[in-house]
Amino acid sequence: MKELDVFRYLKKYRALIAGFSVLAGIVFFLVAQLRIQQYTAATVIEYTGMRAAEGLSPDGTDIDVTEIYSTNLVAQAMKALDIDYTQATTDDIRMGIQVEPVITEEDLKIQQSKLDNGEEDYELNPTRYLVTFRCGVGSGRDFPRKVLNQILQEYAAYYGKTHVNTALAANPVSDITSKGYDYLEMVEVMDSTLTGMVEHLSDKVSWNGEFRSSRTGLSFQDLKDEFNFLKQVEVRQLFSEILEGKVTKDRDVLLDKYRNRNNDLTISNAAINFEIDRIRGIISSYENAMGEFSVPTGVGDENNESSLKNNVLPNVYDEQDQDPDGNWSPVDRTAEYDKLLMKYIEDRTCYEHALIDAQYNDYILSVFTGASASSSQSAQERIQEEIQHLAEKINNLQAVYYETNDEYNEYLGAQNIVMLSSVRVTERFPILIFTVLIVVIFGVLGCAGAAVFGRIEDFIEYYAFTNKVDGLPNRAKCDQFITAREGRPIPESFACVVFRLADLQSVNARLGREAGDRMIKDFVTVLTSVFTPSDKLFVGNNGAGQYLVFAESLDKEQVNAALFQMGVVLEERAKGSDRHIELHHGFACAGEEKCYYIRDLLSTAIKRMSGFAEGGR
DSSP: OOOOOHHHHHHHHHHHHHHHHHHHHHHHHHHIIIIIOEEEEEEEEEEOSTTGGGTBOTTSSBOOGGGGGOHHHHHHHHHHHTOOTTTOOHHHHHHHEEEEEOOOHHHHHHHHHHHHTTOTTOOOOOOEEEEEEEEESTTOTHHHHHHHHHHHHHHHHHHIIIIISOOOOOOTTTTGGGTTOOHHHHHHHHHHHHHHHHHHHHHHHHHOTTOBOTTTOOBHHHHHHHHHHIIIIIIHHHHHHHHHHTOOSOHHHHHHHHHHHHHHHHHHHHHHHHHHHHHHHHHHHHHHHHHHHOOOTTSSHHHHHHHIIIIIGGGTSOSEEEOTTSOEEEOOOTTHHHHHHHHHHHHHHHHHHHHHHHHHHHHHHHHHHTSOSSOOHHHHHHHHHHHHHHHHHHHHHHHHHHHHHHHHHHHHHHHHEEESSOOEEEESSOHHHHHHHHHHHHHHHHHHHHHHHHHHHHHHHHHHHBOTTTOSBOHHHHHHHHHHHTTSOOOTTOEEEEEEETTHHHHHHHHOHHHHHHHHHHHHHHHHHHSOOSSSEEEEEEETTEEEEEESSOOHHHHHHHHHHHHHHHHHHHHTSSOOOOEEEEEEEHHHHTOOSHHHHHHHHHHHHHHHHHHHO
């Protein structure tokens, strides 16, 4: 049996090992890149508001980073990017987003120092956060970058709107003509709406009068001027036309509404007047008490102050307050006088405004009392058209305000939330490195498998296809070799040589089988030294002392030279021993014989060997 030689096995199966390893690497790379790999988009944001270091938003609420991946913001981002639910769902994107605080060693040292100094209530509030979004590779490498960018834009606008900017003003004018109002009431609603918008925009101008929208080209001052123009000019014009023409849908209904308004104002003013009289009584009592305890200036100032503090207001109010447990305790009432005055001013202002409103209602009643029950159809259509036209102007201007305010919210969000780095996309797994490892691992496994399989093949070859006496391939192996090639033509350079040990049987009979085996071994030694077995040359024992040599590339001269060499070697060996080998041989070359099938070529060689034997006798 052949000796164990790992390198022989590796050389034999090197192509199969390399192909298997590369194929495994390609399969792993494709599966991992298309199914397992994930892209991660990441950026760092920083809250820069004045109270961010305290963990608070500008409106005083706690900074809540979970708002970044809230359902409504993710849905808005998906809508802006035109992502349908077959590509990704809201939950898929939310689950892929993570927000982690960025805490440096310096922050930890400061925290530890504070705690060591006894500041046990010190709390570390990070202002920087790492925001990441992880997804599969199915939508491409640019998908996570676009999604994370859009979500952060939506969050910046939301943050500015919710935690920095005031809420948008309502717009009750949008469908005013369908609410059942009379014409005068419609104009009053428009006037009230425009007044609120002007006041609202005045606040915005005071906060940031320099802001100008890049989308609408308008500032808040421009919008304020536009709304104020509608209020001061067009609304006033409508008021004038309605009152002058006494235009109404139903006079009686309109008059009843204004009478009811006056009744409500009368009831409200009665309650307010009662509260005003009560406060006046308290203030009078306070002034009387002040007069009783007053002393000349500079005389007993400390006692005077104590008397005023402890005795003036307690004469007006109860001296003690009762807590929920039923316990009574004295209360300092010194500051209550300021509250009384503020309450008095507030109630008095409401009272006076109600009087003005009542006078306005009386004026309307006086105007429409003598009007017709219902205005003419033409007058109503004209006023209706003008109201509709003005309502459209207000609605269009309101839409411009919304767009300007949305950009302002984004601006405020960007002022309070800063992206410290652009969004960077990386692969989660180093697939290429893993692929190289897979190729190496499968290469090692292939080498080990080749060594095991090669050795098993050696065992099978030895026990099933090797002659035990001379170690050459046996008859079964020769038949296998011939059968594998008989279905196709052989090349012109193919040669077949047949040998037979003519005196093998006589040696076995005369000297015994051991002597015959020694003769066989001596012959095979010479044969394999001249015709060395290889991938291109097959040497086998076909049984009964007959040996076959098949060469892929041997011409007639080379065969004759080899046979001559064998004859010389055998003669030299015979001189040094008493064993003479009688050898018959014959050969045939495919090109010389014009025979291109292996069995035919073998038959020709055998015939020549037989003719050689007869000629020798």
